[in-house]
Amino acid sequence: MAHFKPELLEQLIEVRGASGNEENIRDFILDYIEKNKKSWKSEVTIHSGEGFQDAIVLIFGKPKTAVFAHIDTIGFTTAYDFNLIKIGGPKTIDGMKLVGSDSQGEIETELMIIEDDEGHKSLKYVFDREIDRGTDLTFKPNFNLTEQYVQTPYLDNRLGVLNALTIAEDLENGAIVFSTYEEHGGGSVGFLGRFLYDKYNVHQALISDITWVTEGVQHGGGVAISMRDKAVPRKSFLNRIIAIAKENDIQFQLEVESAGGSDGSMLQDTDLPFDWCFIGAPEDNVHSPTEKVFLSDIEAMMELYGVLMKELN
Structure with a gap:
């Protein structure tokens, strides 16, 4: 078996x-x-x-x-101005670790949930530069x-x-x-x-x-x-x-x-x-x-x- x-x-x-x-x-x-x-x-x-x-x-x-x-x-796609767009239906938890790679190398970042005055939420990544547009980010293995x-x-x-x-x-x-x-x-x-x-x-x-x-x-x-x-x-x-x-x-x-x-x-x-x-x-x-x-x-x-x-x- x-x-x-x-x-x-x-x-x-x-x-x-x-x-x-x-x-x-x-x-x-x-x-x-x-x-x-x-x-x-x-x-x-x-x-x-x-x-x-x-x-x-x-x-x-x-x-x-x-x-x-x-x-x-599932995962996320990087968009404009540090924004993230969902691939499929991933859970979003403030501070969750994401990994990927773009033209400048390997990436380890965190997801940040931003809520405006009207209660609308957006997803951002925290990184020291803008990641290439269209880069896939996925959950860091653990x-x-x-x-x-x-x-x-x-x-x-x-x-x-x-x-x-x-x-x-x-x-x-x-x-x-x-x-x-x-x-x-x-x-x-x-x-x-x-x-x-x-x-x-x-x-x-x-x-x-x-x-x-x-x-x-x-x-x-x-x-x-x-x-x-x-x-x-x-x-x-x-x-x-x-x-x-x-x-x-x-x-x-x-x-x-x-x-x-x-x-x-x-x-x-x-x-x-x-x-x-x-x-x-x-x-x-x-x-x-x-x-x-x-x-x-x-x-x-x-x-x-x-x-x-x-x-x-």
């Missing part, structure tokens, strides 16, 4: 990759694949580069099911691992990426998709789904992403199988996944929400007849520098994906 690799997770979190600027994390993943694929159970075909933007598709054997894991993160949980920025979705890379080790038949732009409205899932459907007749997808701790989904309750968010997956496919989890005695909890989206909802927005389901460990302190996930939930997530990629392919 696959196991959690904290060292690899920490390396993934160190690599910056806000939505629209996924080149470095793409290259890290491709480099990892090249260095490790010889030890994998099956040969892999890698699709990337021209026509794929910064996304990556891995094909093993004769796939019927694809795992989608988005490689981008990796904390205990016996019970891991706490760090960007568990969403570096944990999903880690899960996908772990699946690759033992996968005989299946596809793994590293997608982009998920945190800022999508943009790659449509053409990636079309590629899988047209070239390999793949029309089932599992969304390897991280969900939220809520009143109905708790730390330590196991991996969350999402029955719905703003999108509604097909019930027959969902029931099949729940049945497989039960048959294999994997700890899971059912999520039912009215909002939120993922690569799954973006896939549903296409004209492709994909069945899909979001399956991920729950985290607290969402979209902040202190996201927290329990290790037992990560192990349950990896165990369920390992079983599903055997039984659905």
